[in-house]
Amino acid sequence: NAGVTQTPKFQVLKTGQSMTLQCAQDMNHEYMSWYRQDPGMGLRLIHYSVGAGITDQGEVPNGYNVSRSTTEDFPLRLLSAAPSQTSVYFCASSTHGDWGYTFGSGTRLTVV
């Protein structure tokens, strides 16, 4: 049971490049979500999903796309990277119960 796995852990992009941040969970959780954390700030919600085939926008969705074709995977796509997207990205999953949300270890992204 690996929990929530994020890849890559570190990435440097040039402005205008595209990439996909991967997130996978093996706990059969129906909820998955993406957050970004900027220096000295809390985590802000980018996109989330309440089940396969269902996604919705969070507080800061601009510049990011998501899809949820399977229960296990919830990739985050940057279509044209900008320096303002330099941040640490966290993925989380959850289900109804008494444990709450489990977070991945994060992806540190730098856009130059």
Place this chain on the structure above:
Amino acid sequence: GIQVEQSPPDLILQEGANSTLRCNFSDSVNNLQWFHQNPWGQLINLFYIPSGTKQNGRLSATTVATERYSLLYISSSQTTDSGVYFCAVEDNQGGKLIFGQGTELSVKP
């Protein structure tokens, strides 16, 4: 949407001291969690506590859902307790968390 406010924003303690961190939220919630972000950036789940009181070693938490606040108590603090403590809530729609701005704790030896 729900607003989450944490206080204090910063806290400096001597090793062995006790502390209380507070989280206020603006509406009813399904879920409330406390996290510790360590110096390496990992988010460690401390408590899932939508209501009531829980204890885990030197840490305990209480949520009074009817009054929309939660408290995290740290007793006999250690230098390894340093880091940022986040409160996060899930609204009644479910599926995502809304985070407070965090309390940065520094425990001096």
